[in-house]
Amino acid sequence: MKRTLSFYRLALFGLAMFVLICHAFAQNPPKFHVGERVQFDNLETGDPGRAEWVPATITNVISVKLSSTQSQITYEVTLDPKPGRLPSVVQVSQRLAEDGPTYSGRPNVIGFVRAAGGGNPGANRAGNPAGGNAGGVHYDRLHVDANNTVLADRAIIDCEPLYHQPPAKGGPPPVELVKQLIRCSPGYEQPSAKGADGATTMDITEFTPTGSHRWDPYNDTAFGGTINSVVYTYKVKFDLKSYYRQHNQLDSGVEQVFSCYIQQPERQWYCGRYQALKDGQRTMILVK
Numbered sequence: 001m002k003r004t005l006s007f008y009r010l011a012l013f014g015l016a017m018f019v020l021i022c023h024a025f026a027q028n029p030p031k032f033h034v035g036e037r038v039q040f041d042n043l044e045t046g047d048p049g050r051a052e053w054v055p056a057t058i059t060n061v062i063s064v065k066l067s068s069t070q071s072q073i074t075y076e077v078t079l080d081p082k083p084g085r086l087p088s089v090v091q092v093s094q095r096l097a098e099d100g101p102t103y104s105g106r107p108n109v110i111g112f113v114r115a116a117g118g119g120n121p122g123a124n125r126a127g128n129p130a131g132g133n134a135g136g137v138h139y140d141r142l143h144v145d146a147n148n149t150v151l152a153d154r155a156i157i158d159c160e161p162l163y164h165q166p167p168a169k170g171g172p173p174p175v176e177l178v179k180q181l182i183r184c185s186p187g188y189e190q191p192s193a194k195g196a197d198g199a200t201t202m203d204i205t206e207f208t209p210t211g212s213h214r215w216d217p218y219n220d221t222a223f224g225g226t227i228n229s230v231v232y233t234y235k236v237k238f239d240l241k242s243y244y245r246q247h248n249q250l251d252s253g254v255e256q257v258f259s260c261y262i263q264q265p266e267r268q269w270y271c272g273r274y275q276a277l278k279d280g281q282r283t284m285i286l287v288k
Contacts (some may be wrong), residue, residue, distance in 0.1 A: 034057045037116040046100035055080045084282040140286045150197035159184035167267045181271035197244045206237035232260045254280035
């Protein structure tokens with residue numbers, strides 16, 4: 001009789017454990033969806049009094065099939081990036097995201113993810129907007145050729161013809177020629193090396209001629225001019241974007257002064273950076 005009772009208790013215990021396991025992996029429809037703006041508890045506390053809510057986006061909902069009747073859902077949550085930084089990406093189970101660490105036994109446990117409007121009360125110690133609607137996560141698409149060379153999102157300027165200019169005439173250079181020479185200056189627009197990344201584009205948004213002056217050996221040190229050489233200067237505002245496999249880097253609103261002059265003995269126009277005025281705003285963009 002005692003053996004029968006012990007077996008009965010063991011069977012009940014096994015059944016209870018099975019029910020608990022099934023409940024743990026019970027497939028409830030996901031509360032959050034791809035592209036939805038949310039807030040994430042950066043400390044993953046599950047405590048409404050200690051949570052540090054930061055704006056984020058649901059960027060993937062991953063479903064793993066455990067058996068013919070059970071599956072497990074994991075959210076990919078991408079936090080809004082800080083200026084000049086890449087966004088952080090975390091993965092959190094559906095249970096922790098929606099219900100929090102319920103096994104802790106604490107009262108008032110909350111999930112690690114809440115709606116962008118602030119569905120759960122919590123502190124905002126990170127200094128982010130309470131609603132989390134500003135910002136967001138942006139992705140660029142990776143473009144490669146047959147050699148696995150990373151490409152820019154537009155055609156790169158062909159600089160070769162600029163090395164075979166006809167002899168320069170007197171007076172300032174043509175505006176379009178100046179813009180092309182500036183873009184082809186070292187460190188600006190260029191393709192990736194074969195099989196590599198690092199392609200860069202330069203998009204000029206503002207272009208202003210700022211005058212000319214005779215060659216000054218104390219300031220115009222980039223070339224060996226003569227007393228008759230004339231240097232033309234231009235204030236240029238532009239966006240510079242570099243392309244890599246994991247991320248892209250955009251510097252927008254850069255302002256610099258470029259100088260152009262006739263290079264001897266080829267008698268061809270040459271342009272290069274003359275003065276830096278303003279650093280642009282840097283944005284790091286994830287690539288998919």
